[in-house]
Amino acid sequence: xxxxxxxxxxxxxxxxxxxxxxxxxxxxxxxxxxxxxxxxxxxxxxxxxxxxxxxxxxxxxxxxxxxxxxxxxxxxxxxxxxxxxxxxxxxxxxxxxxxxxxxxxxxxxxxxxxxxxxxxxxxxxxxxxxxxxxxxxxxxxxxxxxxxxxxxxxxxxxxxxxxxxxxxxxxxxxxxxxxxxxxxxxxxxxxxxxxxxxxxxxxxxxxxxxxxxxxxxxxxxxxxxxxxxxxxxxxxxxxxxxxxxxxxxxxxxxxxxx
Amino acid sequence: xxxxxxxxxxxxxxxxxxxxxxxxxxxxxxxxxxxxxxxxxxxxxxxxxxxxxxxxxxxxxxxxxxxxxxxxxxxxxxxxxxxxxxxxxxxxxxxxxxxxxxxxxxxxxxxxxxxxxxxxxxxxxxxxxxxxxxxxxxxxxxxxxxxxxxxxxxxxxxxxxxxxxxxxxxxxxxxxxxxxxxxxxxxxxxxxxxxxxxxxxxxxxxxxxxxxxxxxxxxxxxxxxxxxxxxxxxxxxxxxxxxxxxxxxxxxxxxxxxxxxxxxxxxxxxxxxxxxxxxxxxxxxxxxxxxxxxxxxxxxxxxxxxxxxxxxxxxxxxxxxxxxxxxxxxxxxxxxx
Numbered sequence: 001x002x003x004x005x006x007x008x009x010x011x012x013x014x015x016x017x018x019x020x021x022x023x024x025x026x027x028x029x030x031x032x033x034x035x036x037x038x039x040x041x042x043x044x045x046x047x048x049x050x051x052x053x054x055x056x057x058x059x060x061x062x063x064x065x066x067x068x069x070x071x072x073x074x075x076x077x078x079x080x081x082x083x084x085x086x087x088x089x090x091x092x093x094x095x096x097x098x099x100x101x102x103x104x105x106x107x108x109x110x111x112x113x114x115x116x117x118x119x120x121x122x123x124x125x126x127x128x129x130x131x132x133x134x135x136x137x138x139x140x141x142x143x144x145x146x147x148x149x150x151x152x153x154x155x156x157x158x159x160x161x162x163x164x165x166x167x168x169x170x171x172x173x174x175x176x177x178x179x180x181x182x183x184x185x186x187x188x189x190x191x192x193x194x195x196x197x198x199x200x201x202x203x204x205x206x207x208x209x210x211x212x213x214x215x216x217x218x219x220x221x222x223x224x225x226x227x228x229x230x231x232x233x234x235x236x237x238x239x240x241x242x243x244x245x246x247x248x249x250x251x252x253x254x255x256x257x258x
Numbered sequence: 259x260x261x262x263x264x265x266x267x268x269x270x271x272x273x274x275x276x277x278x279x280x281x282x283x284x285x286x287x288x289x290x291x292x293x294x295x296x297x298x299x300x301x302x303x304x305x306x307x308x309x310x311x312x313x314x315x316x317x318x319x320x321x322x323x324x325x326x327x328x329x330x331x332x333x334x335x336x337x338x339x340x341x342x343x344x345x346x347x348x349x350x351x352x353x354x355x356x357x358x359x360x361x362x363x364x365x366x367x368x369x370x371x372x373x374x375x376x377x378x379x380x381x382x383x384x385x386x387x388x389x390x391x392x393x394x395x396x397x398x399x400x401x402x403x404x405x406x407x408x409x410x411x412x413x414x415x416x417x418x419x420x421x422x423x424x425x426x427x428x429x430x431x432x433x434x435x436x437x438x439x440x441x442x443x444x445x446x447x448x449x450x451x452x453x454x455x456x457x458x459x460x461x462x463x464x465x466x467x468x469x470x471x472x473x474x475x476x477x478x479x480x481x482x483x484x485x486x487x488x489x490x491x492x493x494x495x496x497x498x499x500x501x502x503x504x505x506x507x508x509x510x511x512x513x514x515x516x517x518x519x520x521x522x523x524x525x526x527x528x529x530x531x532x533x534x535x536x537x538x539x540x541x542x543x544x545x546x547x548x549x550x551x552x553x554x555x556x557x558x559x560x561x562x563x564x565x566x567x568x569x570x571x572x573x574x575x576x577x578x579x580x581x582x583x584x585x586x587x588x589x590x591x592x593x594x595x
Contacts, residue, residue: 131261154267161270162262188269189262214285221273228274250274 022090022237025080037075041121042163043235044091045071047155048098049128055148056102064125070101071121085237089244095152157249164228165189168220171227177220179206183213184220225250277314278354284312300363303347310347311363314356332359334401334427342392342419364420370408373501382501383549387542388419390494394538397487402428404485406493407472408500428485472496475529488531491541495526495534518548521557 024036048070052063073079079097083090172181183202186192199213206213229246236242262270272289277299279286284301287309291298296315303310313331332349339345348360369389377385389411393403403424410423474492476484502519522544528534535541535555544554551571553559559567569576 134261134263154264157271158262158267161267165262165270188273189260189266191263191265211285218276218278218280218286221276222278222280224270225274225276250271 020237021234022080022083022085025074037071039231039234040074041071041123043160043231044094044156045121045123046128046131046159047091047152048094049123049125050132050155051095051098051152052102053132058102060125060129064123066098066102066105067123067125068121069105070098073097073101083237085241089241090235090237091153091156092149095149153248160228160231160249164224164231167227168224171223172220177216179208180216180220182206183216184224187217188221277312277352277356277358279352281353284310284360301360303360309363310360311344312358312360314352314358329357329359331424331427334424334429335359335361338392338396338399338401338424340392340395342388342421343395343424344420344422364412364414364422366412366414366418366420368409369411369413369497369501372413373408379502380549383545385413385417385419386494386498386501387545388417389421389497390538390542390545392419392421393490393494394542396427397490397538400429402485402487403490403493404428404477405469405472406490406497407469408497411497428482474531476531484531486531487537488534491534491538492527492531494538494541495523498526499523518554518557522548522554525556 021036021039024032025040027033027036045067049063049067052058052066053060056063056066058066074094074097079094083093087093088096168184169181172178183206186202187196199210203210203213208216228250232245232249233242236245275297276286276289279301283303283305285304287300287302289297290300290311296313299312299314300309301312302308329349332346335344335346336349344361344364346359346361348358350358352358393406396403401424403421404426405423406421410421412420412422414420470478472493474485474489477489477492502523522541525544526534526541535544540555544556547554551567553564553567
């Protein structure tokens with residue numbers, strides 16, 4: 001669903017593909033549409049679910065239904081047809097759409113139960129619930145609408161990075177570069193109580209030279225960046241939006257020839 | 259998949275923006291911090307087996323203006339040879355397309371961090387004189403720093419001073435044509451990077467560059483074309499004020515000595531450039547005069563104040579003369595008739 005075949009591509013810092021899930025999701029080709037929506041759902045379902053749970057203060061079962069409802073509408077081209085990239089970023093637009101779905105459902109006298117023929121996405125809500133216990137305290141401090149946008153962006157980046165890391169792990173395993181990923185995991189992902197371990201310490205543990213630690217980490221970081229940027233480009237509607245999101249997510253500003 | 263904490267996300271963002279060093283002689287060691295126009299990393303130059311600071315442009319704006327500025331900073335630094343100015347070792351383009359330059363790795367503390375350390379007034383004034391030295395050299399080559407502030411000044415463990423962040427430095431128009439900065443090195447930098455440089459790089463009239471609180475009024479108004487060395491002198495005056503107030507809470511006008519020092523700061527930071535010192539040498543000359551107990555240009559003394567200062571400066575000699583005269587008088591009075 002995410003990051004297929006992007007690792008170890010060209011030498012450029014930014015992906016060359018210009019395929020956009022937003023455009024493909026409006027395609028008449030069912031396979032193309034399905035691929036695009038899978039990608040959008042994988043990147044957005046957790047932030048959307050957490051947002052409904054915490055910002056709208058919905059219980060878990062109701063938030064699950066609303067999340068399913070939201071993505072069903074997305075699949076049915078309810079939302080993406082109206083999206084204008086010149087007016088907003090996709091993630092901002094989708095969050096506003098979520099607000100609309102939840103508000104409309106709340107206005108109705110009781111939620112409409114979706115019929116038996118309604119699409120049901122297989123989403124791991126229990127994992128999202130576990131994550132919620134960690135992000136809930138941060139959301140309680142949110143006061144302004146701008147802060148809510150920032151919180152949603154952070155959750156979206158968390159979702160994007162989580163999928164990127166998973167993709168990197170799979171690719172490293174496939175290419176026999178497990179040590180590369182393990183070093184990346186220890187050095188960049190783990191929250192060690194005493195802070196980051198030194199390269200020398202890691203080199204001793206893995207029986208390699210300290211310069212190898214540097215090189216392996218550089219490889220893993222480079223591939224992680226490539227994966228994230230490739231997927232980011234896919235879930236952005238326009239080149240301009242991709243540039244802005246790349247800047248937000250990784251602090252990078254793509255060049256014209258990237 | 260494990261949970262990614264907020265800290266992990268920040269580390270990934272940093273790792274994701276890390277420059278690509280594969281195929282270069284540099285090896286990444288750590289991220290030092292964000293500077294004026296880019297991020298600074300500590301890297302090892304494997305050719306010479308030494309650690310250097312690498313400044314990498316993070317933002318390639320569509321106009322290329324920031325890129326031009328980073329390259330210009332490298333060019334400016336390359337020409338300003340002084341122990342108080344960080345030497346540039348290398349400039350070029352990384353495999354990921356980002357512009358970098360490598361410079362001496364400076365170990366020390368920023369002026370704003372050490373200003374509260376206990377040091378006597380003369381010691382702080384002598385430190386300030388060291389800050390002025392590289393600026394005077396730059397001015398003599400027709401270069402204005404334009405962003406002088408405590409955060410851009412590093413003080414080494416032996417008291418050596420380095421002025422950092424020449425990213426918005428300006429080459430004065432009068433010296434632009436003849437300045438080696440705009441001739442010799444531009445060709446080298448362009449050859450290394452493959453990017454032709456605008457000569458001289460332009461900051462449009464009306465553009466405000468600098469730091470509030472340390473920026474001269476004319477600079478804050480965006481009067482780029484009118485800027486000269488007196489804009490830097492204003493910033494140096496503000497730094498002197500900061501340096502003296504950080505520990506003692508400011509220079510009061512309680513006595514003659516502090517009135518003279520306050521007058522020096524007031525002259526350096528006068529709103530009108532014409533009321534300031536004409537050169538850094540004039541400014542440091544007044545500081546030296548103050549330290550030596552001599553009259554300063556910034557403060558016209560009254561006869562009484564001049565007398566008091568002369569007495570204060572020649573206290574030992576005066577006491578010796580008076581003691582001698584007293585001894586003579588006593589000798590005359592007590593001599594047996």
